[in-house]
Amino acid sequence: MLEQAIRDYIAQNNAHPKPFVWTKTADEILASVANFCQRTSNSHH
Numbered sequence: 001m002l003e004q005a006i007r008d009y010i011a012q013n014n015a016h017p018k019p020f021v022w023t024k025t026a027d028e029i030l031a032s033v034a035n036f037c038q039r040t041s042n043s044h045h
Contacts, residue, residue: 024032
């Protein structure tokens with residue numbers, strides 16, 4: 001059932017493709033990742 005739902009989604013998406021548009025620059029994304037890594041590495045868990 002799940003597999004068929006995924007296949008249906010892919011078929012529908014491929015029938016009407018839309019290009020992915022980035023909303024942030026590479027520098028903004030990398031800064032966000034660095035911030036996340038800093039927070040998680042200092043969590044002491």
